[in-house]
Amino acid sequence: xxxxxxxxxxxxxxxxxxxxxxxxxxxxxxxxxxxxxxxxxxxxxxxxxxxxxxxxxxxxxxxxxxxxxxxxxxxxxxxxxxxxxxxxxxxxxxxxxxxxxxxxxxxxxxx
Amino acid sequence: xxxxxxxxxxxxxxxxxxxxxxxxxxxxxxxxxxxxxxxxxxxxxxxxxxxxxxxxxxxxxxxxxxxxxxxxxxxxxxxxxxxxxxxxxxxxxxxxxxxxxxxxxxxxx
Numbered sequence: 001x002x003x004x005x006x007x008x009x010x011x012x013x014x015x016x017x018x019x020x021x022x023x024x025x026x027x028x029x030x031x032x033x034x035x036x037x038x039x040x041x042x043x044x045x046x047x048x049x050x051x052x053x054x055x056x057x058x059x060x061x062x063x064x065x066x067x068x069x070x071x072x073x074x075x076x077x078x079x080x081x082x083x084x085x086x087x088x089x090x091x092x093x094x095x096x097x098x099x100x101x102x103x104x105x106x107x108x109x110x111x
Numbered sequence: 112x113x114x115x116x117x118x119x120x121x122x123x124x125x126x127x128x129x130x131x132x133x134x135x136x137x138x139x140x141x142x143x144x145x146x147x148x149x150x151x152x153x154x155x156x157x158x159x160x161x162x163x164x165x166x167x168x169x170x171x172x173x174x175x176x177x178x179x180x181x182x183x184x185x186x187x188x189x190x191x192x193x194x195x196x197x198x199x200x201x202x203x204x205x206x207x208x209x210x211x212x213x214x215x216x217x218x219x220x
Contacts, residue, residue, distance in 0.1 A: 090155070
C-alpha cells in the first residue's frame with residue numbers, strides 16, 4: 001500500500017544510548033519531515049527535507065540528526081538519548097498541494 | 112512567526128448533532144488550510160483541505176474559510192461516536208506548515 005512507513009513502532013532506550021528511526025515513502029514526494037508529539041504540546045517539527053539532498057532544522061532540532069538517504073528515505077538519529085526525548089515521533093511526507101501523509105509513529109521511551 | 116490557534120476542548124456533542132470546530136490563524140497571506148483527524152494513539156490523517164474563501168463539502172464534512180476574518184472551521188454533520196478524535200488545523204502554504212494544537216471532540220451516544 002502507498003504511504004509512509006516508519007520503523008520501529010516502539011522502542012525503549014537507556015539514557016546515553018543511540019538509535020536511528022527509519023522512514024520511507026513511496027508516493028514520490030519531494031518533502032519529508034520529522035515531528036515529535038508530546039501531550040499538550042502538539043506537533044513540533046524537528047527537521048525537514050524540502051528535497052533530496054537538503055535538510056534543515058525545525059523548531060526543536062537539538063539532540064537529533066537526520067539523513068535524507070534518497071528521495072524515498074529520511075532517517076532520524078538520536079546520538080545520546082535523554083529522558084526529555086521520550087515522545088511519539090512521526091515522519092511525514094508532502095506533495096505539492098495535498099497536505100501531509102504521516103507514518104504510523106514511533107513511541108520512544110528513554111529511561 | 113505564523114500561529115494557528117485552536118480551542119483544546121473537549122467539545123462534547125450528542126450523536127446526530129453538528130460538531131463545529133474552529134481555528135484562527137495569524138498570517139493574512141496564508142492560502143491553504145488542512146484539517147487532520149487523529150484518533151488516540153494513532154497518527155494524524157488528512158480529511159479536508161481548502162484554498163478558497165467559502166465552503167467545501169465532502170460527505171458529512173464541510174470546511175469553511177474566511178480570509179477576511181482569518182478563521183477556518185470544520186463542520187461535521189450527523190456526528191457519530193466514531194468521529195470522537197482530536198482534530199488538527201494546519202496552515203500549509205510553505206514547506207513548513209504550521210499546526211494548531213488540536214481540538215478534542217467527543218461524540219456521546
